[in-house]
Amino acid sequence: MPNYYDYACPQAIPTIRKAIRNAIANERRMAASLIRLHFHDCFVQGCDGSVLLKDTPWFTGEQTALQNNNSIRGMEIIDAAKQAVRLFVRESSHVQIYLHLQLETLPRAHTVGQAQCVTFRNRIYNETNIDPGFAIHRRCGCPSDNAGNGNLAPLDPVTPYTFDNKYYKNLMQKKGLLHSDQVLFNGGETDGIVAGYSRDSSSFYADFAAAMVKMGDISPLTGSLGQIRKICSAIN
Ligand code: HEM
Structure with a gap:
């Protein structure tokens, strides 16, 4: 539900926006890192913040998965935003399988980062x-x-900080x-x-935007099927 936080926590989106703006002002690359973080979260059973989960002796999360280990960045921005608004992250309980979707045709954001x-x-x-x-x-x-x-x-040596074609x-x-x-x-x-x-850069922008929206719609579990975490990095 795109407007869920409008009534559940109206400060959520402005607070997240501010945290992201500050982070990018501190380090430009963070814009790219957050796009990638979103992608890596969503492609493992939905956009549920599961990428934030830390490993425990009985649970292996996504942070130490080959694609993410020592590579994925930006988790602290989500944590900072969450602390500011006490935003709870919905998550599904199984997070180890990477979905093999049609990645070849999904427009990548390798124009930055x-x-x-x-x-x-x-x-x-x-x-x-x-x-x-x-x-x-x-x-x-x-x-x-x-x-x-x-x-x-x-990734793009010609215009490394500009999102272009x-x-x-x-x-x-x-x-x-x-x-x-x-x-x-x-x-x-x-x-x-x-x-x-x-x-035609406009066709790239249009397809990329549509793909990001579609990716963001890969839903997390809702109701009793999932849980709302009290701490971002751990299952309740
Ligand atoms: C088969 C598909 C893909 C593969 C194999 C792939 C692979 C990679 C690899 C190896 C890196 C470098 C990581 C590192 O050295 O730490 C990277 C960075 C990045 N990827 Fe992808 N990627 C894919 C798809 C995507 C998609 C769909 C997006 C966005 C929607 C994306 C966004 C990014 C961004 C923005 C960076 C730079 C992150 C940074 O600077 O922190 N990638 N990718």
């Missing part, structure tokens, strides 16, 4: 469908041995940073989508 060397090392040293100059440039900050695993590089133009020049980015433009059936978005 950064990736760690460990996620693109193999691509810049071993792959052939990469612009040679781009690969050499990226190798500077990402040594071939295990040193510098956490060194960062922008340059990411798709980069892919067409074989300048996708991640392997999973470049597969979107590698002679397969998604080439046309990439070419379309690179020509």
